[in-house]
Amino acid sequence: MIRTIEVLFVIIIMASAFTAVSLFTVLPLxxxxxxxxxxxxxxxxxxxxxSSNDLSRAAFETDNATIWGGLQVALSxxxxxxxxxxxxxxxxxxxxxxxxxxxxSISNTQNLGLTNDLSTYTVASSNVSFNFTPQKIGEGTNGGxxxxxNCSDANGWWITGYTAQSxxxxxxxxxxxxxxxxxxxxxxxQLGQILNGTALQGENVQNAVVINTYGEAVPIPSAYCKAxxxxxxxxxxxxxxxxxxxxxxxxxxxxxxxxxxxVSNTAAFSGVQNxxxxxxxxxxxxxxxxxxxxxxxxxxxxxxxxxxxDSASRQVTLTxxxxxLCNYYGIYPSTYQTSTRALSNSTLAGYNLKVGLNIFNPSGxxxxxxxxxxYAAGSTNITGxxxxxxxxRTPDVRVTGLSLLSYYQPRLYASEYTAEGTSRVxxxxxxxxxxx
Amino acid sequence: MIFIGLFSQSMQSGLTYERNSAVSxxxxxxxxxxxxxxxxxxNWSQRDDAxxxxxxxxxxxxxxxxxxxxxxxxxxTIQPVVYYPRIGAYYSNVTAxxxxxxxxxxxxxxxxxxxxxxxxxxxxxxxxxxxxxTITVSIEKISLGQPLILSxxxxxxxxxxANAPLSYNLLLVNQDSNxxxxxxxxxxxxxxxxxxxxxxxxxxxxxNQAYALIVYTYLDGLxxxxxxxxxxxxxxxxxxxxxxxxxxxxxxxxHSDSVGQPSQSPSYSLLSYNVSFVILTExxxxxQVDLDQPSSLGSVVFNSGSGQNYSxxxxxxxxxxxxxxxxxxxxxxxxxLMPWGFGSLGFPLTFGGSPAGQEWVTTDLRQVSxxxxxxxxxxxxxxxGYSGSG
Numbered sequence: 001m002i003r004t005i006e007v008l009f010v011i012i013i014m015a016s017a018f019t020a021v022s023l024f025t026v027l028p029l030x031x032x033x034x035x036x037x038x039x040x041x042x043x044x045x046x047x048x049x050x051s052s053n054d055l056s057r058a059a060f061e062t063d064n065a066t067i068w069g070g071l072q073v074a075l076s077x078x079x080x081x082x083x084x085x086x087x088x089x090x091x092x093x094x095x096x097x098x099x100x101x102x103x104x105s106i107s108n109t110q111n112l113g114l115t116n117d118l119s120t121y122t123v124a125s126s127n128v129s130f131n132f133t134p135q136k137i138g139e140g141t142n143g144g145x146x147x148x149x150n151c152s153d154a155n156g157w158w159i160t161g162y163t164a165q166s167x168x169x170x171x172x173x174x175x176x177x178x179x180x181x182x183x184x185x186x187x188x189x190q191l192g193q194i195l196n197g198t199a200l201q202g203e204n205v206q207n208a209v210v211i212n213t214y215g216e217a218v219p220i221p222s223a224y225c226k227a228x229x230x231x232x233x234x235x236x237x238x239x240x241x242x243x244x245x246x247x248x249x250x251x252x253x254x255x256x257x258x259x260x261x262x263v264s265n266t267a268a269f270s271g272v273q274n275x276x277x278x279x280x281x282x283x284x285x286x287x288x289x290x291x292x293x294x295x296x297x298x299x300x301x302x303x304x305x306x307x308x309x310d311s312a313s314r315q316v317t318l319t320x321x322x323x324x325l326c327n328y329y330g331i332y333p334s335t336y337q338t339s340t341r342a343l344s345n346s347t348l349a350g351y352n353l354k355v356g357l358n359i360f361n362p363s364g365x366x367x368x369x370x371x372x373x374x375y376a377a378g379s380t381n382i383t384g385x386x387x388x389x390x391x392x393r394t395p396d397v398r399v400t401g402l403s404l405l406s407y408y409q410p411r412l413y414a415s416e417y418t419a420e421g422t423s424r425v426x427x428x429x430x431x432x433x434x435x436x
Numbered sequence: 437m438i439f440i441g442l443f444s445q446s447m448q449s450g451l452t453y454e455r456n457s458a459v460s461x462x463x464x465x466x467x468x469x470x471x472x473x474x475x476x477x478x479n480w481s482q483r484d485d486a487x488x489x490x491x492x493x494x495x496x497x498x499x500x501x502x503x504x505x506x507x508x509x510x511x512x513t514i515q516p517v518v519y520y521p522r523i524g525a526y527y528s529n530v531t532a533x534x535x536x537x538x539x540x541x542x543x544x545x546x547x548x549x550x551x552x553x554x555x556x557x558x559x560x561x562x563x564x565x566x567x568x569x570t571i572t573v574s575i576e577k578i579s580l581g582q583p584l585i586l587s588x589x590x591x592x593x594x595x596x597x598a599n600a601p602l603s604y605n606l607l608l609v610n611q612d613s614n615x616x617x618x619x620x621x622x623x624x625x626x627x628x629x630x631x632x633x634x635x636x637x638x639x640x641x642x643x644n645q646a647y648a649l650i651v652y653t654y655l656d657g658l659x660x661x662x663x664x665x666x667x668x669x670x671x672x673x674x675x676x677x678x679x680x681x682x683x684x685x686x687x688x689x690x691h692s693d694s695v696g697q698p699s700q701s702p703s704y705s706l707l708s709y710n711v712s713f714v715i716l717t718e719x720x721x722x723x724q725v726d727l728d729q730p731s732s733l734g735s736v737v738f739n740s741g742s743g744q745n746y747s748x749x750x751x752x753x754x755x756x757x758x759x760x761x762x763x764x765x766x767x768x769x770x771x772x773l774m775p776w777g778f779g780s781l782g783f784p785l786t787f788g789g790s791p792a793g794q795e796w797v798t799t800d801l802r803q804v805s806x807x808x809x810x811x812x813x814x815x816x817x818x819x820x821g822y823s824g825s826g
Contacts, residue, residue: 037464037800044500044803048570048810051657058656073599074656077592078570078803078810 038117046121056123084109112431135410143207144180154219154264158257158393192221217262225268235287242295245384253387256395260288316360316368333398339368341390467815481505490554504777504807511545535665548788564788570810573662584642596632600655603720609646616710661782667770691738779807794818
C-alpha cells in the first residue's frame with residue numbers, strides 16, 4: 001500500500017515538475033525565431049526615400065498634403081505586403097526642456113504587433129548651412145592672385161575630350177575660394193598684358209599662380225608671333241615666359257604632358273598645324289621646356305633641344321603627404337596615375353631648381369609630378385616656380401587643384417550656421433502582419 | 437521513461453528554435469557582408485579573372501548602393517545557360533522580357549558555388565540572393581494600327597505607384613532605304629493615376645513599325661524602369677548581343693538563329709545592324725553616345741558558308757543601354773535592347789542555390805540602389821547540416 005502511495009507521489013511530483021517546466025519554457029513564435037531584420041529594412045527604406053532629399057523636404061513641409069501623399073505611396077510601394085509601418089517626425093529642439101517634440105506621423109495600422117523594430121534618421125532643413133571659410137593664399141603678402149588661362153583664341157593639345165574653357169571653369173570653381181583674386185585670362189591679348197606686368201582687374205600680378213589649361217600648348221599673344229620670340233620654333237617665347245615667371249615670382253602650372261611643347265594662337269597660326277592636324281598651333285618641341293628653364297634661371301638663351309623626359313610609361317602614386325590632404329580639401333583624384341612625361345630630376349639639375357613638393361612618389365630619377373622652386377645661386381628666396389604634371393592625357397584637373405593646395409596648404413575654418421527647428425528626426429517603425 | 441521523453445522533447449524543441457534563430461542572425465550578417473563591401477579586388481566587376489572576395493557595393497559610393505557591373509557578373513540560377521556554337525561558349529541568361537537581352541559569359545561570371553566559398557559558407561549554409569526592382573513597370577499595347585496606344589501600369593511591391601511622374605522615350609526605327617537602320621527618339625512625360633496607370637498615345641502604326649518604349653518613373657527616392665519592344669510580324673529573326681568581356685567592354689553581335697542549340701534553319705540569313713549606345717540623363721531622357729567604331733554598322737549571317745558569323749564592338753565603361761536596330765534582306769525591321777550595367781533595364785536576378793526542399797529557410801531584405809534604380813535585395817539562407825534532422 002505504502003509503495004503505491006510512494007509511486008503516486010513520485011508521479012505527482014514529476015507531473016508537477018513537467019508542468020512547471022512547460023510553463024516557464026515559453027518557446028517564441030516562429031516569426032520571432034527567424035524575423036526579417038526590421039531595423040535594417042527600416043534604415044535602408046529611409047535612406048532610399050531620402051536619396052533625392054524628398055524625405056528631408058517632407059519632414060519640414062508637414063502641411064503639404066501632396067508631398068505627404070507621395071511619401072505615403074512611396075513608403076507603401078517599397079515595403080513588402082506583410083510589413084506594416086508607422087512613420088513619425090519629431091522636431092529636435094531643447095528650448096522647452098523636451099528635446100524631441102512630436103510633429104506628425106503616418107501609419108497603415110493601428111497596432112504594429114509584438115514583432116516590430118525601428119530606425120531613426122536625422123534630416124536637416126535646407127535652412128541649415130555648413131560652411132568652410134578657406135584661408136586665402138598669399139593674402140597680406142603682396143600676392144593672392146590666380147590666373148587661369150581661358151584664351152578664346154588658342155587651342156589646346158592633350159586635353160582630349162575637354163576644352164580649355166571647360167577645364168578653366170572647373171579650376172575656377174575648385175580653386176577660386178582659396179585666392180584673393182581669381183582672374184580668367186580671356187584671350188591672348190590679356191595674356192600679353194599680364195606678361196607686361198599690367199593688372200587686368202586691379203589684382204596683384206606679383207607672386208601669382210598661373211594655370212595653363214591648354215595642356216602641352218601655351219597660348220601666345222599675336223604681338224609675340226614674330227622674332228625674336230619665333231626663334232627655334234618659338235622656343236624663345238618659352239624662354240621669355242620663364243623670364244617673366246622669374247621676374248614676377250609666378251608659379252606656372254602645366255596640367256598634363258610635355259610642358260611648352262606647342263604654342264597656339266588661332267589667328268596668327270590659322271594656316272599652321274601642329275603636325276597632328278590641329279590648326280592654330282605651332283610645334284616647338286623639347287626646346288620649349290629647355291627655353292623656359294633657361295629663362296626661369298635668368299641665364300642667356302641657348303638653343304637646346306635635348307629632351308627633359310624619356311617619355312616612358314610609369315604607374316605612379318600620390319605621395320603620402322598629398323594623399324593625406326585629399327580628405328582635408330575634399331578632392332579625390334585617383335591615387336594611381338599613369339605618367340608618360342615624367343621629368344628627369346638629374347636633367348633639371350643645371351637650372352638651380354629644388355623640389356618644393358613631390359606630388360607623386362619619384363620613380364627612380366623621374367618625377368611624374370612636382371613643384372620646382374627656383375633659387376638664384378646663393379639666394380634663399382624663391383624666384384619663380386613650375387608645377388609640372390607629366391601625366392598622360394587626358395588631364396584630371398583635380399590633380400592640379402590638389403597639387404597647388406597641397407603646396408600652399410591654406411587652412412579651412414569650419415563654421416556651421418543653424419537656426420532653431422532646423423533638425424528633425426524621422427522614425428520608421430516596422431512590424432510584421434499577424435505578429436500579435 | 438515517459439517523463440524523460442517528455443523533457444527531452446521540450447529540450448529538443450528549444451534547441452531547434454535556437455539553431456533556427458542563429459541562421460536568422462547569420463542571414464542578416466551575410467546580407468550586409470555582400471551588400472556593404474565592394475569585393476576584392478574592388479574593381480572585380482570590370483575584370484574577367486577570378487576574384488578573391490565577394491561584395492556588391494559600388495566602390496565609388498557608400499551604404500547600400502550596388503555596382504551595376506558587379507551584379508552583372510553574377511550568373512543567373514533560374515534560366516538555363518545559352519550555348520553559342522560559333523564560339524563554343526556558354527552564356528548565363530539574365531534576360532527578362534521580349535526584345536531585351538543580357539547574356540553574360542559563363543566562364544567569366546561568378547556562380548553560386550564559387551560565391552559560397554568566397555563567403556566562407558561552403559558546406560555549411562546554402563543561399564539564394566534575389567535582386568528585384570522595387571517598382572515594376574508593365575507596358576502593354578492596347579491598340580491596333582494607328583494611333584499606337586500603350587498602357588503603362590506601375591506598382592510597388594504590393595501597392596500601385598499612384599500619382600507618380602513618369603518619363604518615356606519611344607525609339608522608332610527609321611524604316612527607310614538605309615541598309616543600317618537608324619532610329620529617332622520621341623520623349624515626353626506624364627503622371628500615373630490613382631491606380632498607378634497611364635496611357636501613352638503616338639501617331640505611329642503600331643503593327644508595321646518597329647519600336648521600343650522605355651519608361652522611367654520616380655517618386656520620393658524610388659526609381660523604376662520598364663520597357664516594351666515591338667517588331668512587325670514579318671521580322672522573325674533578330675540579332676543577339678552577347679557580352680564577351682567585362683574587362684574590355686566587348687560585345688559580340690550574333691544572328692539569332694546561330695545562338696542556342698540546335699541551330700535553327702534560316703529562312704533568310706543576312707541581317708544588317710546598327711548599334712548605338714544611350715545613357716540616361718538627369719531629366720530621364722536618353723542621350724545617344726556615338727560609338728565611333730566601324731563595327732557599329734555591319735551585318736551578320738547564319739549559313740554554312742564563310743560569311744561573317746558575328747561581329748565585335750566595344751562599348752563605353754559607364755552604365756547605359758545598347759540599342760541595336762536591324763534589317764533583313766527583304767526589309768524586315770526590328771530592334772533589341774541590352775542593358776550595359778545591371779540596373780539599366782531593371783532586370784531581376786536570382787543567384788545561388790535553390791531553397792526548395794530545405795527544412796528551415798530564413799529570409800532578410802534590404803532596400804538598395806543599382807545604377808540609380810531602386811531594387812530590393814533578398815537573401816534566403818538555410819543550414820546544410822539540417823538535412824534529415826528534426
